[in-house]
Amino acid sequence: MREEDSNWFSKWEEELPSPEELIPLSQSLITPDLAIAFDLHRRNNSENTGQPLPQTTPPQPNSSAEFAGDSTGDEPARTLKRPRLVWTPQLHKRFVDAVAHLGIKNAVPKTIMQLMSVDGLTRENVASHLQKYRLYLKRMQSGGGGGGGGGSVGDSDHLFASSPVPPHFLHPTSRQSSDHFIPSFVPISTQHPAAHLQPPSQFLHRQISAANFNSPTKATEQAMFLARQSQQQPVFRPASLHVHSQVANYAQDLESGAKTVLTLFPTRDD
DNA sequence: GCCCCAATAT
């Protein structure tokens, strides 16, 4: 039923005290002007090991939607090109969790984008990624599903392979609202290829308090989804949340050396 | 307008 869905969704929005409190993890994209600033002051350490960016400007959790920096004060903000979005495993996991949570049925770009609630993430970003992800799933059902065949999915899907694929993705059975797909721990025991992009200190072990989703109501489920993403307790103790907003990392492309790409940096691993 | 898919561009 749609009604339920829209119900919890609106309730969700109503009940939330404030985005800042609920979603401390809201990942802010850097503004273009900031990017330019960084580009100007860019350090020479190409392959840095530590924190690449000094936080000269405390990013505001909610204003990030506007890239519309008038840094140069001339370009219409909408025309400005955003840097390419880099789908880190963490970001991708968030994507997968969102899709899993919505169920394949409702997993459309717009909805996914909303669920992920990542600042600066556009519908196009999600659509593009979703398209590719679907291909991956398809490839997986035909190739690797049977067992025995050896259809190995190949190593070309590093990113997608980094997050567990919810079982119900692979077999379109009649109904799966996936009411409770537990976005399980991703056993990031080994480092993924993109690990070099992440500061080593970011690797913390993740533990979910299973006690939390004992009796999730529709309303709270959404909150808990987000809470789970941020590896925080639900709204209970907002005081303890460190609100260190994420810094988007503009990394100079190591190979080409000319491109600027945007990496979303979760402060915790997912 | 949103969505999907495929193809093409960067």
Add this chain to the structure above:
DNA sequence: GATATTGGGG
């Protein structure tokens, strides 16, 4: 190679 963008169609 990974994303973004575009185009055709529902």
